[in-house]
Amino acid sequence: MIKRILIKIIAERYDDEQKRREQYGVTAGAVGIVCNVILCIVKFIIGSLTGSVAITADAVNNLSDAGSNVVSIAGAKLSNRPVDKEHPFGHGRMEYLSALVVAFLIFLMGFELAKDSLDKIINPTETKFGAGYVVILAVAAGAKLWLGYFNNVIYKLTGNISLKAVRKDCINDAISTLATMAALIIGEFTELRFIDGAMGMGVSVIIVLAGVGIVRDILGPLLGQPPETETVEELERIITADERIIGIHDLIVHDYGPGRRIASVHAEVPSDVDLIEIHDVIDNIEVQILEKTGILMCIHVDPIVLGDETVNRYKEMTREIISEVNERYGFHDFRMVQGPTHTNLLFDLVVPAEERSLSDRQILEAVKEKFREKDNTINIVVRVEHSFV
8 A cells, every 4th residue: 555655656756766766765764754753752751751761762762763764865865966077876875874874873872772771770760650651652663663664665666775774773663662661561560670771771782783784784785795696697698698699707796876786797709700790799788788677787708719629628628627626616718729748728717706715826726736637738827716796
């Protein structure tokens, strides 16, 4: 229902994808500000009436959440700024930076709540119970869960990582409110006066862990991470759909924010293919990738010798030897230069990015040793590279 309403109001109004993303982000932030300000006022009043530090801290948490919503709106606006001289790839990563600010606010709230809760555990005070307070807090928890759902709907529509952070924060806020409810009830029917502080401390731990999770989500795109398997498979399918493209390697995808990805890849083609013809093929593939995936692709052509029995025999030997060293290793850009006394085999050895057990030098020496055992007239010229996908 919410998704249909949002699409009706926003998606049908704006033709530009980036403008739609911006408006989705602004809408999510505006709704969050209204909800959090109302919840802050209600909880602050209840916290003052009951004397509960957990409820009062929860009210302050809602106020900080409203600040987070302001940050998410700013992130949506700033990330949609056009390309300029200083930022030729746009401002898309502002979404990631705004999510990082939200995570910082969550950390700050968690540590402040932990400090207040510790004082409450050491110096417990009696809280005042009221069934009406519990009902209001239950409604507040439900409101936070709804707000989390609302942000999740827009996150799925846009992929805006700031909204994912806000969604997590909303869920933790609901847990926090339920914990304060439990503290009121337990404090009323038992002599455990420290329970209010203990619940607050527990909630602070949950809040800090949520902040850690958000930072983990953000660091990937900020530092650079491999593309999704689905993206790699789709790119390979599109590029190799033409029979003149034998295979691909060295695929690299750079992420400059949602909707702003640039990629490069090496495409293997027969060495005897007409240069003008294959250039036209590559141009068409690059256009097709941009239309289907939104990725700006640059394809480098690698000529491959086909139909030469000698080259094929040495290539198959190379494949077997590399597999003996490690079946996860691969190679590409294979060339052969044959002389009267020895044969040079030139290729790039591809090692998985997560390979850490051996250094490049050790890997290269292991491969060379296998070749020497097989045929001491072979000299290999190898460059070790680590895959990006």
